[in-house]
Amino acid sequence: MASSQSDSPPLFDLPVRPDFTLEAGIMRDGLAPVAGLDEAGRGPLAGPVVAAAVVLDPDRIPNGLDDSKRLTAEAREALVQEIFSASIAVSVASVCASSIDESNILRASLEAMRRALDGLCVQPAYALADGRDIPPGLPCPCRAVVKGDQRSQSIAAASIVAKVMRDRMMVRTGMLMPHYGFHSHVGYATERHREAITAYGPVTRLHRMSFSPFKTPEDGIAAPAEEAAEFFAT
Template identity: 75%
Template sequence: MARTRSDSPALFDLPVRPDFHMEAGLMREGQMPVAGLDEAGRGPLAGPVVAAAVILDADRLPEGLDDSKRLSMEARELLFQMIIDTALSVSVASLSASSIDGSDILRASLEAMRRAALGLCVAPRFALADGRDIPPGLPCPARSVVKGDQRSQSIAAASIIAKVTRDRMMARAAQVAPHHGFEAHMGYATKRHRLAITEHGPIVRLHRMSFAPLKQTA
């Protein structure tokens, strides 16, 4: 998998909110449209990893875009719909817990971002991918952006789409397995979740059996 030199900014160089500076520079170079790529769900013990690709309309940028982790659930839901309504193209892809167990979480995350990029109905000329790695097999040149969801509005939009989509998937999982409380912790290793695993056991194809402490029960 490709790796670029870190372009991580100094702590106090980060903007208060992500902006459209990188995208505008690429557009001036003729590299348009530009897609932002991000994922949600690397750390949980259960559920899929979900990635999104978003091509924003430079003339209709939603107000309030930010790293999904810095937004309330209500703000994420509102921005999710604003992005859907205004973006030139949005695509989502996910890899299941079984796929993660068969590979590893980094490869699964990058593969989900690749699939999301390929699913865009508008072909991107360039992609900005959150993190240190460029997903292999993208349909266009790309740049990795450390803390990209705090620097690029396109990546921030992708982070919101991925996070809200994954949260909705875990809320559906909670209806099937109410004892595990997925609607509250979204599969992360909270005390409540770890206790539920101890009392009720892991759920096949939903829990990531390659993750500690689950691999000890496999």
């Protein structure tokens, strides 16, 4: 797994909002288009990790792009429509809970970003990935950018797309399994979610069995319930 050199700026050097400075510099060097990569869902107990790749049109960058965590759900929903309509290319990919258990969440996150980049309808000449690690197997050069969703508009756009798409998947899961409350917590370890796990057990291929509280020192991994969301089966 390739890792970048430390790219963490002092906090006071972070822009108030992400801008297009990194992308513009890369493009001046003759590398275009530039794709932003980010993921959502590293921390939840259930569901996939979802990544997005976005190639912004420099002449049609949506206003208000920011780290998805700093935006309201309503703002994310509005922006994701603009991102899809105004961008040169957008791609989304995911890695399911079972695959997360077979590797680990970091590898799964990087694999989701690789898949997202591969799914673009245009071939990027360069990629900017949020975080400290470069996804292995990319078809183009890549720079890992610490706090990239607060520095690069391309990464911020990818963070918004990944977050919205994952939330929609989990809301759909909540419609199929209302007793788990996925529509409200989207898989995170809220009190309601933990209470539902205690009452009904974890869901096969949906809950991450390598995560606490499922994995125990005594018996390894807890026995899952015989219920699964079919769209998380692969």
